[in-house]
Amino acid sequence: MKSFFKRLAQLSILCVASTPAYAQSDAAQANNPLADITAFNIQNYYIGDFTGPANATGNQFVLRYAKPVTLGSSNWLIRASLPFNSLPVGTDGQTLSGVGDFDVFAAYQFNTGNPGISFALGPQVVVPTASDDRLGADQWQLGLANVYFNATSPVFQYGYLLTWRGGVGDTNGRPRANLGAFQPFVFYQLGSGYYTGGAPIWTYNFVNDSYSVPLGIRLGKVTKRGNTVYNFFVEPQYSVFDKGIGLPKWQIYAALNMQFQ
Template sequence: MFKKGLFKSAVLVIIIFTTVPGIVHAQEKPATPAAPSDEELKRANDPMASVKAVNIHNYIVSKLYGLPDQQANQLIVRYSQPIGPVLLRASMPFVTSSASGVGPTSGLGDFNLFAIYTLPTKTGNKFGIGPNLTAPTGTRDLGSGKWQAGLSFLAFFAKSRLIQFGSLLQWQASFAGDEDRPEISTLNPQVFFIWQIGAGFNLRSTGIWTFNLRNGDYNVPIGLGAGKVIKVGGIVFNIFAEPQFTVLAQGLGQPKFQTFVGFNTQF
């Protein structure tokens, strides 16, 4: 039942967010999709793009190590806002988990905010550094129960018209919160690779690796998916789906297979 619910919710998200733009921007003469420029194609997949953006991301976890009857779903609503050379990014997750014979538990996850400063360079590549903060907004024990702070580092190589690659590295450690919850220290590298194959289509791999520096648990997924970038009026949309397979894991409840679907909007 829960798997069907996840599938339906994923399909619903994609349908809504692929049809809403045409409705929102409908005028007397409806806007028609236009071919994005090379620069817009690069920016659509740039995690450090200096533009306003609203993203809807959904991780559908259908298999977990050691918990064959459980599934999970994490829907993330994300907003990015540039302020000079600094990019602010706020993320609010909505989490659902379920086990066989037990109704799903849904609620908020932990709110995350980071600010990354783009270092000046003379090339088309980007490098950034900045602080990040996580607030324990999780409900029904779906969050960590801890305040966390740390640093983010990002490198993005996009000089080529066809290939983009790089990594976002985030480290966080807990410093306050529920004393009954375990202390946290995590390292999360996200390695991404984008290959533009023409007509706005691209192949992609953007798995987020997780290393628990407290207990030694880890999870290393590799993704292989596809996306499409379109432009309607002055807005660039990026729609994608990316199955992710875990190749290395340690610890109970680590994702074994998940599907990452998303809808990005850049203004």
């Protein structure tokens, strides 16, 4: 992970130091998960503490690809994510690293009549690709994804991503997965490509009644080089409400998101 953070820092310096002209709309749409633009995201969560046993840290590195697709007269957004997890196992401080479960959803984009407002709904599939069953659910999952994003203002944008997924088929002796997640988006443009806000993920596990509600504050920079919009940000997050063991107590969310226009 050290090499990742070094490379991410180098890319962030490049983004902040570059000063080409960019449209205000680029900044407003840079965090839109439904932007009609092919995107590739490199994201990382460093987890500094977990609920439950103390002195445990972890990390989740995520590669994410999103592409708008037109089928006939309908517009869809396909988004696929593959995590690489490094998580504590047992009580002796041992860390287990490997690929997690592959996640993909296809969201149908409704015509809202306003180009600044995006709304989509569609199916979600989670494939049990984890290299170790302790790094994933060890079962296929099906669910739904609903996304809303309002970028009618060049200064203030907001929205949410709501997902639910449940286990299907053979669970290999594990409890059948049943997980909901809500991710609110709030962004405020500071000018010159800088912005603040946050996008924490609130989760609820219907199987064991555990939940996590973090809050975060982000500092980001949007810049454009050629036909690519770069969005680099760092967002420390702290859980204000949680129940259960093995949930992030605090974490640092950092990413470089790229949109190819």
